[in-house]
Structure formats: C-alpha cells, structure tokens
Amino acid sequence: MLLLRLFTLLALLAVSFFPAFAQDILLTGRVQAQATKAAIPFVNIGIRGKNVGTIADENGGFSLRIPAQLAHDTLTFSAVGFQEQSRAIAGAQQHTVVLAEKATALKEIVVLGRTPKTRRIGTTTHSPVIWGQVRDRETHDIREFAKLISLGSRPAELVQAHIFLRYPTVDTLAFRLNFYRVAEGLPGERLIEQAILVRTPIENGWLTIDLTKYDLRLQTDFFVGFEFLPGKEPAVPVTQSKFAQPIFSYGGQFGGAAISRSSSLGAWKREPGASLSAYLTVRQ
CATH class of the missing domain: 2.60.120 (Jelly Rolls)
Structure with missing residues (x-):
C-alpha cells in the first residue's frame, strides 16, 4: 500500500512539473498572395487578443515564438486588401501562408457640401x-x-x-x-x-x-x-x-x-x- 501511494505521488508530481519543461514553439515562414505568388509585406500575425504576435518583413518573411501554454491556440494572418486567415498552431513549425485578395468593391459615393470647409x-x-x-x-x-x-x-x-x-x-x-x-x-x-x-x-x-x-x-x-x-x-x-x-x-x-x-x-x-x-x- 505504501509503495502504491509513493508511485501515485510521483506520478502527480510529474504531471505538475510537466508544463515547466514544455518548450516554446518557434514558427517561421513566408506570406504570399494567392493570385500573383508575390510576397505580402508587413502582414500582422498573432493570436488575437493575447498580445502575442509579430509582423512580416518587407519580403513577407516572419518568425514568431509561441509560449508553450498557447500551443493549442490559433494564429491569425491579417493584411490590408486580403482575406484574413487563421491556422492551428499545434504541430506546425513552418508555414507558407497564401492569402486571397479581397474582391474590389465599388467605392461609396460621398457627397460633400457645395463649399466644403x-x-x-x-x-x-x-x-x-x-x-x-x-x-x-x-x-x-x-x-x-x-x-x-x-x-x-x-x-x-x-x-x-x-x-x-x-x-x-x-x-x-x-x-x-x-x-x-x-x-x-x-x-x-x-x-x-x-x-x-x-x-x-x-x-x-x-x-x-x-x-x-x-x-x-x-x-x-x-x-x-x-x-x-x-x-x-x-x-x-x-x-x-x-x-x-x-x-x-x-x-x-x-x-x-x-x-x-x-x-x-x-x-x-x-x-x-x-x-x-x-x-x-x-x-x-
């Protein structure tokens, strides 16, 4: 009985300390346009609302370290003029992200006064x-x-x-x-x-x-x-x-x-x- 209790205690301790040894996830990759395959510069990349993020460089490349406790969260890619995309973090260390351009909508007509100030x-x-x-x-x-x-x-x-x-x-x-x-x-x-x-x-x-x-x-x-x-x-x-x-x-x-x-x-x-x-x- 004593041996069984000792084994149970050790198992609980191992579970308790496991998160402390979990490693951060390093994500790297490149973001490009779907139609042209050209790099998209300065894409906002992050876990929405969690204050964990980065921005792609001028060539669409990025590198982001994700804390281990957020490994099962979702990473979002957002760029002006493109459809936003979200991807699961777990199991991915390298990304090639392709964003689709947003359909160009007709501009809303805004009529100013005859003599605007x-x-x-x-x-x-x-x-x-x-x-x-x-x-x-x-x-x-x-x-x-x-x-x-x-x-x-x-x-x-x-x-x-x-x-x-x-x-x-x-x-x-x-x-x-x-x-x-x-x-x-x-x-x-x-x-x-x-x-x-x-x-x-x-x-x-x-x-x-x-x-x-x-x-x-x-x-x-x-x-x-x-x-x-x-x-x-x-x-x-x-x-x-x-x-x-x-x-x-x-x-x-x-x-x-x-x-x-x-x-x-x-x-x-x-x-x-x-x-x-x-x-x-x-x-x-």
Whole structure:
C-alpha cells in the first residue's frame, strides 16, 4: 500500500512539473498572395487578443515564438486588401501562408457640401509634461496608437494626418495608417482596405502625412491608427541593455483617453486621463 501511494505521488508530481519543461514553439515562414505568388509585406500575425504576435518583413518573411501554454491556440494572418486567415498552431513549425485578395468593391459615393470647409479634428495641442516612449524590443512587432475622429453627421474628405513626435534616436521612421470602425468605444474592424505605408524622416514636432493621393472619403465616426513598424535590428542589443532604447517619444494632452496596443492583433488598451496629440485635417 505504501509503495502504491509513493508511485501515485510521483506520478502527480510529474504531471505538475510537466508544463515547466514544455518548450516554446518557434514558427517561421513566408506570406504570399494567392493570385500573383508575390510576397505580402508587413502582414500582422498573432493570436488575437493575447498580445502575442509579430509582423512580416518587407519580403513577407516572419518568425514568431509561441509560449508553450498557447500551443493549442490559433494564429491569425491579417493584411490590408486580403482575406484574413487563421491556422492551428499545434504541430506546425513552418508555414507558407497564401492569402486571397479581397474582391474590389465599388467605392461609396460621398457627397460633400457645395463649399466644403477645412477643419482639424482631434487633439491639436500637446503638453510638455504629457508624453510616452516607443522603444526597440527583442520581438519584431508593432506599436499602434489610435485616435477617435468624430465627423458628426457630415461626410468628409481626408486631407492630412498629424501626430506630435519628439526626441528621436533614429533618422527615419516607418509606419502604416489604418482606419477602423468604432466598436464599443475602441477600434473595431478595418474600415478602409487600402495600404498606406509611410517611411519618412523624423524630427521634433508635428509629423504631417498627405492623404490627398489616396482619395479617402468617409461619413461616419472612425479611429485612425498610427501603426509604427519595427526596424530591422534593435538600436541596442537586449543583451547589452536592461531596457530597450527609446526610438522616439509621442506627445499627449490632458483629458480624454489614450488608446493603444503593443502587439499585432493584440488587445486594445484604453488609459483615461490623457489623450494622444494627433488629429486629421478634413474637408467637410
């Protein structure tokens, strides 16, 4: 009887400690278009809402380490202009992911007034004591900030996007502008299936992005997302610095709420008390 109890105890201990020895899963691969077989750059890849993700590079390649406890979850691939795809993580270490293009829909006709006026919607000021930092990290992932743009009942032509940045430690910055429907006070599904990728010199002050060439016209409230894309290499290797080096700081203003996420397809976080210094110039 004593021997049986000892055997049962050892078995229970083995089960208890098994997760501690489970290994993470390293997924690598490439994302390409179904019709052309061409690589799709900067695809968002992640476990939706779990803050585990990455972004494909300019050649569609990706590498993502999945914690062992999420091995039975689902990995989602999302790209502007393509059908979203989800795949089981378990049993797969290498992926060749093929995404189908979305059918091109006719643009909704948005009629402006006879004499549209130029307006600035959002937070057009910044406080010297409200700011945050974006840092290089070991993971190859995004950082995205969203700003609510309230059009009211009047349709608008989007002219420019603006965000206040300062203290850069890099010469240029790559990011993508996204437009989302409003869903329970947070960004929801993508509203515009058009890739707006920007690579620009960065310096202190307002960064302005021209939107006129994209012919963007909307007539409902929405979120504009500033999705900052990671560089090829960290500015300071993680092994040499306890804290990753700041790439730049972003401005803010008292009041409202800051909305952001720190991972591809990750959960949006709402922090009340201060809002992002960002706005759109529109014609209404």
